[in-house]
Amino acid sequence: MSATTLQIDGREVAADAGMTVLQAARQAGVNIPTLCHHEKLEAYGGCRLCMVEVESRGKTSYVVSCTYPVEQDLVVRTRSEKVDKIRRVIVEELMAHAPDSPELQRLAYEYGADRNRFEKEPIFCVMCGLCVRYCAEVKGEHAVGFIGNGPRREISFIPKRAAQVCWDCQECFTICPTSYAQAAYMLTEALAFPGRRRTTLP
Ligand code: FES
Known part of the structure; x- marks a missing residue:
């Protein structure tokens, strides 16, 4: 497989063409939070918690890293004010459904999420599939x-x-x-x- 070079959080990282940004980040030891991703499963892109900021050809956008393919010279930021805000709101929404989930509680702590921002509708499932x-x-x-x-x-x-x-x-x-x-x-x-x-x- 041909090698692709991209930048993740300021570091130059090599990845195989066909990898996703999440795979490239994990291979480089960079943590991106996930809920619906599992390495043995097809990428799903359901929870959107793995959202990152990417810059390509002068354009900045926000993409789901578990489905987004690496590309040459892509610039990836796994944490930024906006990325953290997106993840915080996702966690707040999910906590309305599964407030007792230890994984969500850990994420709420990390991203400063307000556990009571949304009205509780406990179904105890986050539909990660x-x-x-x-x-x-x-x-x-x-x-x-x-x-x-x-x-x-x-x-x-x-x-x-x-x-x-x-x-x-x-x-x-x-x-x-x-x-x-x-x-x-x-x-x-x-x-x-x-x-x-x-x-x-x-
Ligand atoms: S882990 Fe990427 S969308 Fe859920």
């Missing part, structure tokens, strides 16, 4: 999916499939940033196949 995509793309199982649209969209385990495959897997529990995947599974287990061994909280 990690559980859905991991189950489909890595496990090839489709035991959990999205249902509903717009504000009613949520993740749900498919009882018949979950009864067959989840008891022995549960890998999505550990990648969920809010623990909602585990709670949703336990509800499915209790309602749809109560005779099975119960999953226990860690």
